[in-house]
Structures are given as structure tokens and as C-alpha cells.
Amino acid sequence: MLVLTRKIGEQILIGDDIVVTVLDSRGEGIRIGIDAPRGVKIQREEVLRAVVEANLAAAQPDPEAEARIKALLRMPVAPAAPKDAEPTGTEPKKPGESA
Structure with a gap:
């Protein structure tokens, strides 16, 4: 693993087309920006x-x-x-059939 020290605004180049920029430092965390081609997957x-x-x-x-x-x-x-059972009165009425 390569370990580098960078200041806010400084960049790291990975290959020819990936740039990592240190954006901010807050407490124990830093904010970075990654500029890479669309086809490169970047996941946490x-x-x-x-x-x-x-x-x-x-x-x-x-x-x-x-x-x-x-x-x-x-x-x-x-x-x-x-099928030949007496109707229970709960069957739906057929069109044109009265109560």
C-alpha cells in the first residue's frame, strides 16, 4: 500500500485518467474528490x-x-x-335478472 501525505487542494494521479483531489479536512475525516472515466466503478x-x-x-x-x-x-x-345445489342468495345476479 502506498501511503501519501497531501494538503487540501493537492492531487494524486492514478494511471493516466484518474485524479484524486483532497477537498477538505474535518476532525478525523477528509473529503476527497475522484475524477475518473464513466466506465470506472467507484464504490465505498x-x-x-x-x-x-x-x-x-x-x-x-x-x-x-x-x-x-x-x-x-x-x-x-x-x-x-x-353444481346442482340451491342458490344461497350470495351469487351475483345475471344481467336482466331481477331480485
């Missing part, structure tokens, strides 16, 4: 790490999911009414 390490961890957690199976599915499959299902 802590954000990338959080996304990876969230994706890994989302990919883990829910340990209780299998038990819940089995319980649903064991639930009794109400039998369907026979």
Missing part, C-alpha cells in the same frame, strides 16, 4: 460489504419455512358446493 467499501452481507442473508433459507408449508398442507379444505 463499507456500502459494498453491507450489500454483500444483505444478499447472503436473503439467500439463506428460513429454518421454519418447511414446517409452515407442511402445516398449511395439513389444513382441511372446505368442500366445494355441488
Whole structure:
């Protein structure tokens, strides 16, 4: 790792087309500006790490999911009414049919 000391306004060149500029110094942090071609990905390490961890957690199976599915499959299902059953009065009216 290359370690450099820079003052506000000073720059660091990376390759031929990436420029890092020290913009400000506040307490224990600094503000930097990065000028790079559009095709160069610039990501904050802590954000990338959080996304990876969230994706890994989302990919883990829910340990209780299998038990819940089995319980649903064991639930009794109400039998369907026979086609020739008497109307219960809750069926929608057909066009032109009166009450």
C-alpha cells in the first residue's frame, strides 16, 4: 500500500485518467474528490460489504419455512358446493335478472 501525505487542494494521479483531489479536512475525516472515466466503478467499501452481507442473508433459507408449508398442507379444505345445489342468495345476479 502506498501511503501519501497531501494538503487540501493537492492531487494524486492514478494511471493516466484518474485524479484524486483532497477537498477538505474535518476532525478525523477528509473529503476527497475522484475524477475518473464513466466506465470506472467507484464504490465505498463499507456500502459494498453491507450489500454483500444483505444478499447472503436473503439467500439463506428460513429454518421454519418447511414446517409452515407442511402445516398449511395439513389444513382441511372446505368442500366445494355441488353444481346442482340451491342458490344461497350470495351469487351475483345475471344481467336482466331481477331480485
